[in-house]
Amino acid sequence: MTSSTLTPTLPDTRTRLKVTAAHGSPALLSLVAMVVIFSIAVANQPGILSIPGLTLMLMSAVPLVLATQAQMLIMSVGDIDLGIGYLVGFVTVIAATLLQTSPFVGILVLGTIVIAYAALGLIIQKRNVPSIIVTLGMSFVWLGLGLQFLPTPGGEAPAWLAAIGRWRPDWVPAPLVFILIATLVGWLIVRRSRLGTRMRALGSSPATLEKLGWSLTRTRVLTYLIAAGLIIAAGLMLASQTRSGDINSASNFTLMTIAAVILGGGNFSGGRALPLGATLGAVTLGLITVLLSLINLSSSLQSAAQGLIVLAVLAGRVITERAIRS
Amino acid sequence: MTTTLPDTTSQTVRRRQAGRSRLVWPAWGWSFIGMIGVWLCIITVSSGSPIEPLNQALTLAPYLVLVALGQMLVITLGPGNIDVSVGAIISMTAYVSVAVSFSMGPVAGIAAAIAAGIAAASCSVIAILLLRVPPIIATLATSLIVASATLLLAGANRSGAAPALRDFVNAKVAGIPVIAIVVGLVTVAVAFALRRTTFGLAVIATGQSFKAAGKAGIRVPFVTAVVYLLSGTFAGLAGGLLAAFISPSTVLGTSYMLDSIAVVVVGGTLIAGGRPVPFGLWTGATFFVLLSGLLNLVGWSVGAQNILKGVLVVLVVVISSAATRTGRSSLRRLLEGRRTQTPTTKEKIHG
Numbered sequence: 226m227t228s229s230t231l232t233p234t235l236p237d238t239r240t241r242l243k244v245t246a247a248h249g250s251p252a253l254l255s256l257v258a259m260v261v262i263f264s265i266a267v268a269n270q271p272g273i274l275s276i277p278g279l280t281l282m283l284m285s286a287v288p289l290v291l292a293t294q295a296q297m298l299i300m301s302v303g304d305i306d307l308g309i310g311y312l313v314g315f316v317t318v319i320a321a322t323l324l325q326t327s328p329f330v331g332i333l334v335l336g337t338i339v340i341a342y343a344a345l346g347l348i349i350q351k352r353n354v355p356s357i358i359v360t361l362g363m364s365f366v367w368l369g370l371g372l373q374f375l376p377t378p379g380g381e382a383p384a385w386l387a388a389i390g391r392w393r394p395d396w397v398p399a400p401l402v403f404i405l406i407a408t409l410v411g412w413l414i415v416r417r418s419r420l421g422t423r424m425r426a427l428g429s430s431p432a433t434l435e436k437l438g439w440s441l442t443r444t445r446v447l448t449y450l451i452a453a454g455l456i457i458a459a460g461l462m463l464a465s466q467t468r469s470g471d472i473n474s475a476s477n478f479t480l481m482t483i484a485a486v487i488l489g490g491g492n493f494s495g496g497r498a499l500p501l502g503a504t505l506g507a508v509t510l511g512l513i514t515v516l517l518s519l520i521n522l523s524s525s526l527q528s529a530a531q532g533l534i535v536l537a538v539l540a541g542r543v544i545t546e547r548a549i550r551s
Numbered sequence: 552m553t554t555t556l557p558d559t560t561s562q563t564v565r566r567r568q569a570g571r572s573r574l575v576w577p578a579w580g581w582s583f584i585g586m587i588g589v590w591l592c593i594i595t596v597s598s599g600s601p602i603e604p605l606n607q608a609l610t611l612a613p614y615l616v617l618v619a620l621g622q623m624l625v626i627t628l629g630p631g632n633i634d635v636s637v638g639a640i641i642s643m644t645a646y647v648s649v650a651v652s653f654s655m656g657p658v659a660g661i662a663a664a665i666a667a668g669i670a671a672a673s674c675s676v677i678a679i680l681l682l683r684v685p686p687i688i689a690t691l692a693t694s695l696i697v698a699s700a701t702l703l704l705a706g707a708n709r710s711g712a713a714p715a716l717r718d719f720v721n722a723k724v725a726g727i728p729v730i731a732i733v734v735g736l737v738t739v740a741v742a743f744a745l746r747r748t749t750f751g752l753a754v755i756a757t758g759q760s761f762k763a764a765g766k767a768g769i770r771v772p773f774v775t776a777v778v779y780l781l782s783g784t785f786a787g788l789a790g791g792l793l794a795a796f797i798s799p800s801t802v803l804g805t806s807y808m809l810d811s812i813a814v815v816v817v818g819g820t821l822i823a824g825g826r827p828v829p830f831g832l833w834t835g836a837t838f839f840v841l842l843s844g845l846l847n848l849v850g851w852s853v854g855a856q857n858i859l860k861g862v863l864v865v866l867v868v869v870i871s872s873a874a875t876r877t878g879r880s881s882l883r884r885l886l887e888g889r890r891t892q893t894p895t896t897k898e899k900i901h902g
């Protein structure tokens with residue numbers, strides 16, 4: 226993936242297509258799953274094919290897509306963030322309390338979160354500690370902070386945030402715009418910027434990155450910094466939709482975002498970042514939830530169906546990957 | 552923690568062979584110090600008997616230790632291995648235990664809870680071994696499926712726990728809760744199995760390097776399967792007992808997922824795998840239980856307690872990683888799975 230910057234000649238079209246197929250195939254599978262789920266939903270409720278229908282269908286996926294892009298960045302350097310769910314929840318709490326009453330302090334708190342994430346990156350790089358445990362510990366901290374600010378769900382999001390949530394253009398479903406922007410941001414960062422190349426290099430071969438003269442610490446800290454920004458954006462989008470704060474509103478995001486990145490072709494070892502795949506994975510997971518409520522599945526069975534579908538798609542991914550490699 | 556060897560068995564062997572009386576800082580040392588520290592704080596704050604808080608902790612800690620035993624075995628299998636389904640399993644098996652013991656007696660209830668835990672874990676095992684799904688996702692999917700089962704059971708069941716079981720979990724012998732003794736014996740059994748049996752050594756070997764273990768003839772998939780099933784067993788047993796100690800609810804086990812991981816780490820077990828510390832689970836769990844007792848006593852809110860818990864977990868990991876010089880490097884080595892990269896180069900870069 227980094228070959229274009231390292232070798233003087235660009236790979237020819239055939240090699241490019243082959244590599245794209247090998248790397249993009251998991252995302253393709255996620256796309257197929259998404260189309261299938263969407264078709265079933267349309268067959269059940271033809272009303273979905275209108276702009277308001279699509280808006281309702283895709284709305285819940287917007288915060289998940291943003292959080293997934295953040296998880297993708299962190300997973301591209303070989304780490305995992307287990308604190309995303311409660312951090313998104315904490316941001317909604319801040320949005321519904323401090324941002325409303327004293328915007329300046331609210332922005333200050335959000336800034337502190339970004340700095341805290343940079344510090345996490347620094348600790349993880351400098352002290353050789355596993356990211357899973359550090360972020361797991363931080364998830365307790367976010368949960369605790371959220372409970373301190375708002376023990377029970379409530380509060381009210383500021384007017385400007387609610388306005389974003391209410392924005393309903395006639396010509397396009399609003400959530401689709403946000404999802405595309407989120408994907409574009411992720412794509413620009415990891416596929417088009419030098420920093421993105423360094424992130425993936427840090428994930429796949431830190432030794433090479435260091436020999437090329439780049440600072441591993443700066444790369445990891447910047448990765449965490451940008452990820453924090455995306456997580457805050459996810460929290461604000463969620464607050465704009467629910468118009469209130471709830472620390473537990475996104476607690477399932479932690480594992481959902483990891484599943485979405487994996488569904489979209491990412492891996493645990495790092496070095497790979499597929500923004501479009503991550504978005505497809507997140508939208509697929511979001512659509513599953515909507516579909517399950519559309520087909521009137523008993524609410525007790527919905528989470529089981531969700532789990533089984535995730536397993537099925539991942540199993541399919543393993544099979545296609547094997548078929549392409551052999 | 553001054554020795555750098557991540558494996559307990561060779562440490563003990565060496566100690567015995569050399570016969571040196573050099574004091575080795577135990578892996579559970581930090582959590583033990585923390586436990587004593589919190590205990591002393593409680594004694595100074597409250598006026599009651601100094602043994603009372605420890606006794607109270609012993610009634611709550613065993614359940615956490617039981618769950619953490621399974622989690623410790625899973626984490627010992629090496630990085631990437633984690634069981635996030637224990638919380639959901641506890642919630643489900645609590646209902647199973649209550650429902651079965653209502654019609655067939657408490658022993659059958661506990662047995663059914665264990666069976667339900669094993670059934671749930673076998674779902675994870677199938678996903679991990681046959682579908683090659685990463686453990687964190689596989690156990691997540693399991694916990695989603697289990698959560699559905701819990702909701703179905705909760706809707707169908709209104710009965711309370713059997714009185715005999717209730718008496719059992721609240722019984723005391725010489726002032727010590729029976730449940731603590733039972734879980735203590737289970738801990739000793741696990742510790743013995745890890746040091747003295749082929750299977751236990753196979754678990755540790757797999758955690759240190761699953762490639763080397765495979766080359767040495769250990770059936771890694773079999774070991775993985777058994778360990779995840781054991782984790783399900785312990786979670787199932789804990790759920791069955793908690794049903795009688797508290798009462799079944801759909802969120803009964805929720806906090807046990809993160810707490811069990813925290814206890815394992817604080818207790819000195821290497822998160823990178825390959826070094827289990829069963830005794831550390833007791834110091835870790837007692838530390839956490841005493842700590843929340845102390846904070847309740849001082850009047851801290853749940854939120855503040857969580858913040859402190861999180862900061863402590865991060866601090867313990869940072870301190871212990873500095874002491875043992877382990878962490879990321881070996882974590883990454885196994886997260887990367889099949890990639891061949893010598894850990895020494897990575898160690899050099901990060902250090």
